[in-house]
Amino acid sequence: MENGMIVQTKGLVRVFDEREIIRNCNINVREGSIYGFLGANGAGKTTVFKMLTGLLIPTAGKVSVMGMDIVAQRDRILRQIGSLIEVPIFYDHLTAVSxxxxxxxxxxxxxxxxxxxxxxxxxxxSNKHPVSRYSLGMRQRLGIARAIVHKPKVLILDEPINGLDPMGIREMRELFLTLVHKEGMTLMLSSHILSEIEHIADTIGVIVNGEIVEEAELGSIREKYPDGLEDYFFKMMRGGREND
Structure with missing residues (x-):
């Protein structure tokens, strides 16, 4: 791994229908950290996560996970990645255990x-009910369980608290911190609930129109934006940068 970075992308590009959805995307995630990935709807967060997990092949650029190339060593890397991207799909007629x-x-x-x-x-x-009888929140919890059960080194979660009530959101926040600090995982997650990112992230990455416009330590953001991450996020959306 380069400089302790467990996940890196360099010059990442993804083209759909002759249109660049992701352009010159450079991400740096330090091992043992929590990386909060922020962006408006359609900015490209899910597309990037799919390339990090081998679900999409980059048009250009490189994805490195644990020092390995995701295209050349995909199968080896995927055993070390846990992910929840978009709506989790299960065998609905089976139990959670199955x-x-x-x-x-x-x-x-x-x-x-x-x-x-x-x-x-x-x-x-011990719940013997099929997953088809699970609520949205229970399915989301099961998706997270599937992402962590094989003890991955890297955990990539796209909107993981969707469908959870306030108690569930708090429980997942505590779980994510435990997974990083006690289980040795590295976590990348996106969320539209900025306060949740603010509670747990070490580093923030902001994507605008398919390009990472800035990566910054949460501590430095707090110093300049004492009212919270929301002010910083909206400045990024307007084309500003944290060190302006």
Whole structure:
């Protein structure tokens, strides 16, 4: 890994229908940190996450995870990545436990154990109901459980608190901090709830129209924007930069 960066992109480009959706995108995520990825709807956050996890192939540029190229060493990298991107899809006729068993079999590992992962996200391992009977919040919790059960080194979560009530949001916040500080994971997450990013992130990356306009330590942002991350975010959206 270069300079302790567990995830890096350099000159990343993705073209759809002859249109650059992602352009010259450079990301640097330090190992053992929480990276808050911010941007307006349609800015390109999900597309970037899909390239980081091998779901999309970059048109140009490079993605490096743990010092390995995501295109050349995709299978090896994916065993070390946990992800929740867009709406999680499950085998709805099966239980949560069965869904995680299938995932672990695919990953060829026992991970942290299914019961442990389910309890960490606030689900009951003894629940025999099929996932089709789960609420939106329960499905989101299960998606997070599937992302962490194999004990990945890197966790990539796209809007992970969607569908959760205030208590659930707080529980997930505490879980994310535990995963980083006690389980040794590195976390990248996006959220439209800026206060949640502000509670836990070490570094902020802002994407505007497919390009990273700035990466900044949360501590330095707080010094210049004492009223909160919202003021900083809207300045970035207007074309400003934190050090202006």
């Amino acid at each position: 869904n995680l068993e299938i995932h672990l079999a695919y990953m060829k590992t026992q991970g942290m154990g299914i019961a442990t992962a389910l309890k960490m996200v606030g689900l009951d391992p």
